[in-house]
Amino acid sequence: MSSTSSHVGPVVGVVGAGQLARMMQQAAIPLGIELRVLANTQDESAAKVIVDTRLGDYRDLAVLRDFAAGCDAVTFDHEHVPTEHIGALTDEGVQVHPGADALVHAQDKAEMRRRLTAFGAPCPAWRAVETVADVEAFAAENGWPVVLKAIRGGYDGRGVWVCDDRSEAAEVVATGIPLLAEAFVPFQRELAVLVARSPHGQGVSYPVVETVQENGICVEVLAPAPGLDPEDAAQAQRIALKIADELGVTGLLAVEMFETADGLVVNELAMRPHNSGHWTIEGARTSQFEQHLRAVLDLPLGSPSLTAPYVVMVNLLGGDDPAIFKRYEHVMAHDPGVKMHFYGKEVRPGRKIGHVTVLGTDLDDARARAKHAAVYLTTGEYT
Numbered sequence: 001m002s003s004t005s006s007h008v009g010p011v012v013g014v015v016g017a018g019q020l021a022r023m024m025q026q027a028a029i030p031l032g033i034e035l036r037v038l039a040n041t042q043d044e045s046a047a048k049v050i051v052d053t054r055l056g057d058y059r060d061l062a063v064l065r066d067f068a069a070g071c072d073a074v075t076f077d078h079e080h081v082p083t084e085h086i087g088a089l090t091d092e093g094v095q096v097h098p099g100a101d102a103l104v105h106a107q108d109k110a111e112m113r114r115r116l117t118a119f120g121a122p123c124p125a126w127r128a129v130e131t132v133a134d135v136e137a138f139a140a141e142n143g144w145p146v147v148l149k150a151i152r153g154g155y156d157g158r159g160v161w162v163c164d165d166r167s168e169a170a171e172v173v174a175t176g177i178p179l180l181a182e183a184f185v186p187f188q189r190e191l192a193v194l195v196a197r198s199p200h201g202q203g204v205s206y207p208v209v210e211t212v213q214e215n216g217i218c219v220e221v222l223a224p225a226p227g228l229d230p231e232d233a234a235q236a237q238r239i240a241l242k243i244a245d246e247l248g249v250t251g252l253l254a255v256e257m258f259e260t261a262d263g264l265v266v267n268e269l270a271m272r273p274h275n276s277g278h279w280t281i282e283g284a285r286t287s288q289f290e291q292h293l294r295a296v297l298d299l300p301l302g303s304p305s306l307t308a309p310y311v312v313m314v315n316l317l318g319g320d321d322p323a324i325f326k327r328y329e330h331v332m333a334h335d336p337g338v339k340m341h342f343y344g345k346e347v348r349p350g351r352k353i354g355h356v357t358v359l360g361t362d363l364d365d366a367r368a369r370a371k372h373a374a375v376y377l378t379t380g381e382y383t
Contacts, residue, residue, distance in 0.1 A: 007034050007070075008032065008034070009031070009032035009033050009034055010032075010033055010034070010072040010073070010297055011033075011034045011035075011036060011070060011071045011072050012024075012028070012033055012034070012035055012036070012071065012072065012073050012074070012075060012293060012296060012297065013035075013036045013037075013038070013067055013068055013071035013073070013074040013075070014035055014036070014037045014038070014046070014074075014075055014076065014077055015037075015038045015058050015064070015067070015074065015075070015076045015077070015078075015081055016037070016038065016039075016046075016058065016076055016077035016078040017037045017038065017039035017040070017044035017045060017046035017047045017050075017053065017077070018044065018045050018046060018077050018078065018343075019045045019046070019077075019343035019344075019345070019352070020046075020077035020078075020272060020273045020289075021035070021037050021045070021046035021050070021077040022045045022046040022048075022049055022050075022343060022344065023273070023278075023281070023289050023341070024046075024077070024273070024289045024292065024293060025046065025049055025050050026281075026289065027287055027289035027290035027292075027293055028293055031290065031293060031294075033293055033297070034052065035050050035052065036050075036052040036053075036054065036067070036071060037050050037052070037053050037054070037077075038054050038055075038056055038058055038063070038064075038067045039053050039054070039055055040055070040057070040058075041055065042055065045343045045344045045345055046077070048344045049344070054066075054067050058080065058081050059081075059082060059085075061082075061085045061088055064081070064085055064089060065089065065092070068089055068094045068096075071094070071095075072095065072297060073095045073096075073097055073296040073297055074089065074094055074095065074096045074097070075096070075097050075098075075251055075272070075292070075296045076098075076103075076271075076272055077272060077273070078272070079103060079106045079107050079270070079271065079272065080107075080153075081103075083100045083103065083104050083107065084100070086099065086100035086103060087099075087100040095296075097199065097250035097251045097295070097296040098248075098249050098250050098251050098271045099248065099250065101247075101248055102247045102248045102249045102250070102271060103271055105247050105269060105271075106269050106270055106271045107152060108151055108152055109149055109150075109151050109152070109180050110128050110151045110178075110180050112269055113126045113180065113182075115246070115247065116243065116266060119242070119246050121239060121242070121243060121266050122239070122263060122264055122265050122266055123265065123266055124147075124182045124183045124184075124185050124265055125138075125141070125142045125182065125183040126180060126181065126182045126183070127180070127181050128151070128178075128179070128180055128181075129148070129173075129179050129180070129181045130173075130179070131173065132166060132169055132170045132173050134181070135148070135163070135166070135169040135173065135181055136166055136169075138181045139169075142183040143183070143184070144163070144164055144165060144184075145162050145163055145164045145184045146162075146163050146169060146181050146182070146183070146184065147160065147161070147162055147163075147181070147182040147183070147184055147185075148160070148161045148163055148169065148172045148173075148179050148180070148181055148182075149161075149179065149180045149181075149182060150177050150178070150179065150180075151177075151178040151179065151180050152178065158216070159177075160216065162184065185258045185260060185265050185267075186260065186261075187258035187259060187260050187265070188258075188259045188260060188261065189210055189225075189258075189259050190210065190211045190212075190213060190256065190257070190258060190259070190267070191208055191209065191210055191211065191225055191228070191236060191256075191257045191258070191259050191264070192208070192209050192210075192211050192221075192254055192255065192256050192257065192274070192276035192277075193205060193206070193208050193209075193236050193237055193239070193240035193254070193255045193257065194206040194209075194240075194252060194253070194254050194255075194274060194276060194277040194280075194288060194304075195237070195240045195241050195244050195252070195253050195255070196251065196252050196253070196288075196291045196292065196294075196295045196301055196304075197241075197244040197245065197249050197250060197251070197253065197295060198250065198294070198295045198298050198299070198301060199250050199295075199298045200298055201245075202300070202301050203241050203244060203245065203301075204291070204301045204302075204303075204304050205237040205240060205241055205304065206223075206277065206280065206284060206288070206304040207223055207224040207225075207233070207304070207305075207306060208224060208225045208228060208233045208236045208237065209221050209222060209223040209224065209225050209276055209279070210222040210225040210226060210228075211256070211276050217315070217317070217350075217352075218275050218276065218315060219314065219315050219317070220312065220313065220314050220315070220367075220370075220371075221275075221276050221278070221279050221312070221313040221314075222310070222311075222312055222363065222367070223279050223283055223306065223310070223311040223312075223313075224306070224310075226310075226363055228259075232259070232263075232264065235263075235264060236255075236257060236264055239255065239257075239264065239266065240253065240255040243255060243266070243269070249271055250295060250296065251271060251272065251292050251295045251296050252271065252272060252273055252274065252277070252288055252291060252292045252295065253269065253270070253271055254269070254270040254271075254272075254274035254276055254277065255268075255269055256268040256269075256270075256276070272292070273288045273289055273292050274288070275315070275352075278313050278341070278355050278357070279311045279312070279313035279357055280304075281339075281341070281357065282307065282311070282339050282357050282359060283306060283307055283308060283311030283313075283357060283359055284303075284304055284305065284306060284307060284311075285302060285303035285304065285305050285306075285307060286301070286302025286303055286304060290302060291304070307359065308359035308360060308361070309360070309361050310359070310360050310361065310362070310363045310366050311357065311358070311359050311366070312357070312358050312360075312363070312366040312367050312369075312370040313355055313356070313357045313370070314355060314356050314370040314371060314373070314374040315352055315354075315355050315374070316342075316352070316353050316354040316355055316356065316374055316377055316378055317349075317350055317351065317352060317353070317378060318345075318347040318348045318349055318350060318351040318352075318353045318378065319347070319349055319378045319379050320349060321347075321378075321379065321380060322346075322347035323380075324342075324347060324353070324377050324378065327376055327377050327380060328340075330376060331356075331373045331376060331377060334372070334373075335358075335369050335372070335373060337358060337359065337360075337369070338356055338357075338358055338369060338370070338373045339356065339357045339358070340354065340356050340373070340377070341354050341355050341356070341357070342354035354377075356370055356373045356374050356377070357370070358370040358373070368383075371383055
C-alpha cells in the first residue's frame, strides 16, 4: 500500500523493510520525517508498521526509480542493492546515502581490503584466492588456520570459514564462491565503533563497544567496552572516522574490529544502522537511527554521548517455544528498568527476533539483569 496524503516533513525512502527500517520509523516520528519503505512482501518487519510501504524488487532499476520519486533522500536497511543501480539513481539527481562509491566497500570484501590497505588502515594479511593452490600459497606465508570469506553476501557468520588445513579449504573452494583469504587473527576480544558522517563532512563517533559473539552471531553488546584503555578507544574512533572520510560514507558506518596484543585490526564494515548500535535507543543522547536520518538529510548531527555509565544490549534469538509475549509480565514485574524491543518477526530457532537493553551504574549487575530478561523471554527459564 502507499500513502496518498500530502507530505509535511521531509521524506526518506528506505530500501529494505527489516528491523532496521522498523526502528528508523520510531526515530523519524518526533523529527517529523516521513518514511517510505521498499519491501518484498507486506509481512516484513517494517512493512507492518510503516504506512507508505511499496512492494517491489530492489534489484529492478525501474522499481527503484519509481520508489525514489518524491523522496528527499534514499537510504538502505541492507547492502544488497546493485551498485550500478545506485549510481544510476545518483546520476539522475536522487540523493542516495551512502552512494555507490562508498557502499561497494561494504558489498565487496576484496574491494574493501584493497582500499583500506591503500590508506593504511590496520588489516590482516589478505589475498583473493581462486584455487586450493592459492590458499596453500597464502598459508605458506601466513600460517594455518586460514580464514576464507565470501567476497560478497556473507553476514552473521555466514560466508566465513576457518580452515585448519588443505582439505578443509578444498571443501570451501569447491563451492565455487568467489573467495578472499585472510590470516587468522588471534584476538583478545571483538570491538565495534559506530560513526556517522553527513554529506557536508560533519562526523561524530559513539563510544567504542565490546561485542560478544556465539556461532558467528552477536549475542551481547557492552557500552562502553569495559577496561579498554582510553588511548586505544580514541585510536579506534580515529580509525573509524578516517575510514568514513576516505570512503566518502554518508550516514552511519559500523567498523567491527579485533583487539589484539599488537593493537587494533579492522574486521568488517557495515554502512547502515547496525546491531552493535541498538543500545543507543535508550543508552545514547541520539540513537543510531535518529543519527542516520539526520546524516542522510544533511542535518546537524546529534550528541552520541551515553545516558548512563553502562549500557548492555542482549539479542533475543528465537527458540523452540514461540510464546514470548506470554512472558512479558514476569520481565516487566521483575525489573521495570528492562527495555524490550521486538521486530514483528515469526519466532524461529536462532533467528534475531528482538533485543533487550539495560542501563546501570554497575556493569556486572546490568549484564545479569539483561541476561535474565533475555533468557526468560526466549526460553521461559530463570537464570
